[in-house]
Amino acid sequence: MIIQGLTAENFLKYRRLKLNNLPTHGIIAISGSNESGKSSIGEAICFALFGRTFAVKPNETRKLIRWGENRCAVILEFNLKDDICYQLSRSLDRDNNHTARLYRTNDPDNPIARGIIPVNTALEGLLGYNFGAFIDSFYLAQREITAPKPQGNAIHIMAGIAPLIKCRQELQAELEQNKLTQKELTIRIADTDKQVANLAFNEQQTHILTTDQNDLANREKNFKDNKQYLKDIATDYQQRITKQQRDKTNKHWMIRLQLVALLLAIISFGTWFALSFYPKQPIIANIITNIIANIVPIEIIVLTQWLLYSSLVNILIIILIWIYIFVLNRRKKALRDAGNQLADILAVLDELDIGLPKNLQLNPDKIRPPKKTLAIKAHALQQRLLKAQITVPEIEDIVTKKTKWLDQVLQRIAWHQTELHQKLLHESEQRQINDRLASLNTALQTEERELQERIQVLIQAEELLQGAMRHLSHKFNHHLRGLASRTLPMFTEDRYQHLQIDEDLTIRAFSNEKRDFMEFDEVSSGTQRQMMLALRLSLSQKLIDRVVCENQFIFLDEPFAFFDAARTRSALTALPRLSKDIIQIWVVAQQFPEDFEFAHTIQCHPDCTEYSNETTSQLRAL
Structure with missing residues (x-):
C-alpha cells in the first residue's frame, strides 16, 4: 500500500x-x-x-x-x-x-x-493486516520504541501462525465444551444409575406374579368347572332319585301284574293244550266245557282259539313287564352311578378345600379335620347315595353349602386376580421405566465414549498444532534474526552486526569490539533505539513477506529521539536501502x-x- x-x-x-x-x-x-x-x-x-x-x-x-x-x-x-x-x-x-x-x-x-x-x-481483505498488526509494524507512534508483545496478533500474523492460533482457539473452545458436556454426561449417567438402583426392578418378581396369576386362573377354571359339574350332577341325581321313588312303586305293581299274567297264561295255555291235544278225553273236555259254558256260552272251537290268543297276550304282557322292569333296573344303576359321581365331586371339593392356600381359605385359622375323617364321611355319604337313602332336601342343602363355598372361594380368587393384575401392571410400568433408563444409560455411555474419543482427537490435534506453531515460531525467529542482523549494521555503521532474538523477543547485540553478545541494558539509549528500530523494520518486512506481498509505506514518528547527528544521518541514509518492498517512508522529527x-x-x-x-x-x- x-x-x-x-x-x-x-x-x-x-x-x-x-x-x-x-x-x-x-x-x-x-x-x-x-x-x-x-x-x-x-x-x-x-x-x-x-x-x-x-x-x-x-x-x-x-x-x-x-x-x-x-x-x-x-x-x-x-x-x-x-x-x-x-x-x-x-x-x-x-x-x-x-x-x-x-x-x-x-x-x-x-x-x-x-x-x-x-x-x-473489506480493507483488511485488501491490505492483509488489521490495526494491531499495523501498530506493531508499519506505524511507529511517538513513544519509547519497544518490542511488540511476542503473543500479540501482529507477531502471530508475521510468523504465519495466526490461522493456527485461531484454529487452536476453536479447538480449545470445542475441547472445553466437550469436557463440559462430558462432565454433564457423567452426572447424567450417575443420576440414571441412581434411578435404576432406586427403582430396584426385579425380573424374578414379574415371573413369580405371572406364575401366581396362571395358578389362580387354573384354580378359577377348576372351581368353575367343578361348580358346574356339581350343579349338573346334583340336578341329575335329584331328578333320578325322584323318578326312582316312582319307579319303585311301579315295579312293585308290575311284578304283581306279571304274576297274574303268568297265571292266566298258564291257565289259558293249559286249557288250550287240553282241548287241542287231548280231545279223546271226554271227561276233561266235558269238565272244561261245562265250566266255560257256565261262564261264557261259546262253542268249543271258538273257545280253543280264544284260549290260544289269551295265552299269547299274557305271554306278551309278561315280556313287556320284564322289559319295563329291566329298564327300571337300568335306571336304578344310573342312579347309583350318579350317586357315585356326586359323592366323587363332593370328595373332590373336600380335597380342594383342604388343599387351598391360606390366602384363599375362608377361615384360615379354622382347624381342618384329618383326611381320614373326611374319607370316612365321604364313604358314608357315598353309601347313602348309592342306596338312595338321602332325600332331595338333604341333597339341596349339601349342594347349596358347597355352591356357596365355591362362590366365596371364586370371589377371593377374583379379588386376588385383580390384586395380581394391578401388581403386574405396576411391574410392567416398572419394567418400561427400567428399560427406558437402561436404554438411556446405554445411549449416554455410548455418547460418553464417543465424546472421550473426540476429546482425545482434539487433544492430539491441539498437540499437533502446538508442534506446528513451535516450528513456525522457531523458523520466524530464525528469519527475523537474519533480517535484523542485515538491518542493524546499516544503523550502527557496522559496530553491531548480529542480533540474538529469543522466543519472547528479548534482544542481545553482538559487539565487534567485545566479540560477544551484549545485554540490551548494556548499550546506550541511542543504540537501544537503533536496535529496536532494526527489529521493528525487520518485523515490518516479515509482515510484508507473509501477507502484504507488495510495496508498502511505513510511518516512523520521532524514531531518532535519542540519536546524535551522526546516527540520524546514518539511519536516514540506510532507510531507503533496507528493503525493496518498503519504498515510501514517512519520518517525523523536529529537525x-x-x-x-x-x-x-x-x-x-x-x-x-x-x-x-x-x-x-x-x-x-x-
Whole structure:
C-alpha cells in the first residue's frame, strides 16, 4: 500500500490538511517544533485506515475532532499492487456518528463497502493486516520504541501462525465444551444409575406374579368347572332319585301284574293244550266245557282259539313287564352311578378345600379335620347315595353349602386376580421405566465414549498444532534474526552486526569490539533505539513477506529521539536501502540535517491550522 494523498478537515490540530501527489518512493520528511501538528498527520492516516489511533482510546475518538468543531473528516488516497487507486473516507461527529466509505477513485458512485464494519472487513481483505498488526509494524507512534508483545496478533500474523492460533482457539473452545458436556454426561449417567438402583426392578418378581396369576386362573377354571359339574350332577341325581321313588312303586305293581299274567297264561295255555291235544278225553273236555259254558256260552272251537290268543297276550304282557322292569333296573344303576359321581365331586371339593392356600381359605385359622375323617364321611355319604337313602332336601342343602363355598372361594380368587393384575401392571410400568433408563444409560455411555474419543482427537490435534506453531515460531525467529542482523549494521555503521532474538523477543547485540553478545541494558539509549528500530523494520518486512506481498509505506514518528547527528544521518541514509518492498517512508522529527535530500518535505508550525502541499505558503490561524 502506497499513499498518494491525504485530506483532513477539523482533525486534531488541523482545520484543513491537504497532501496530494505524494511521491511513491523515498523519504517523506515531516519536521517542526513541539505541538506543530507533525504527529497529527500520522494519526490522520491511522484514523482513515482503521477509524482509531494509537494515542486515543477507541471509546474516546471524539477527542480527534478539532476543538470547537462538531465534525471531522479524513480522506486517504492510496494504491495497491493492482495499480488501482482507492479512496477511503471517514467522518466523525460529537454524537459519535461514525461513517466510512471505500471506493475506487475512477468509480466513486459504486463503493466497495460502506459502513464501519463492512469497510473494516473489506480493507483488511485488501491490505492483509488489521490495526494491531499495523501498530506493531508499519506505524511507529511517538513513544519509547519497544518490542511488540511476542503473543500479540501482529507477531502471530508475521510468523504465519495466526490461522493456527485461531484454529487452536476453536479447538480449545470445542475441547472445553466437550469436557463440559462430558462432565454433564457423567452426572447424567450417575443420576440414571441412581434411578435404576432406586427403582430396584426385579425380573424374578414379574415371573413369580405371572406364575401366581396362571395358578389362580387354573384354580378359577377348576372351581368353575367343578361348580358346574356339581350343579349338573346334583340336578341329575335329584331328578333320578325322584323318578326312582316312582319307579319303585311301579315295579312293585308290575311284578304283581306279571304274576297274574303268568297265571292266566298258564291257565289259558293249559286249557288250550287240553282241548287241542287231548280231545279223546271226554271227561276233561266235558269238565272244561261245562265250566266255560257256565261262564261264557261259546262253542268249543271258538273257545280253543280264544284260549290260544289269551295265552299269547299274557305271554306278551309278561315280556313287556320284564322289559319295563329291566329298564327300571337300568335306571336304578344310573342312579347309583350318579350317586357315585356326586359323592366323587363332593370328595373332590373336600380335597380342594383342604388343599387351598391360606390366602384363599375362608377361615384360615379354622382347624381342618384329618383326611381320614373326611374319607370316612365321604364313604358314608357315598353309601347313602348309592342306596338312595338321602332325600332331595338333604341333597339341596349339601349342594347349596358347597355352591356357596365355591362362590366365596371364586370371589377371593377374583379379588386376588385383580390384586395380581394391578401388581403386574405396576411391574410392567416398572419394567418400561427400567428399560427406558437402561436404554438411556446405554445411549449416554455410548455418547460418553464417543465424546472421550473426540476429546482425545482434539487433544492430539491441539498437540499437533502446538508442534506446528513451535516450528513456525522457531523458523520466524530464525528469519527475523537474519533480517535484523542485515538491518542493524546499516544503523550502527557496522559496530553491531548480529542480533540474538529469543522466543519472547528479548534482544542481545553482538559487539565487534567485545566479540560477544551484549545485554540490551548494556548499550546506550541511542543504540537501544537503533536496535529496536532494526527489529521493528525487520518485523515490518516479515509482515510484508507473509501477507502484504507488495510495496508498502511505513510511518516512523520521532524514531531518532535519542540519536546524535551522526546516527540520524546514518539511519536516514540506510532507510531507503533496507528493503525493496518498503519504498515510501514517512519520518517525523523536529529537525533533519539541512543538506540531506528527501523525496518530499512537510514543514509544520505551531500556529498553522491549515496546510496544503499544493501551495508554497501555509495558511496561519487567525
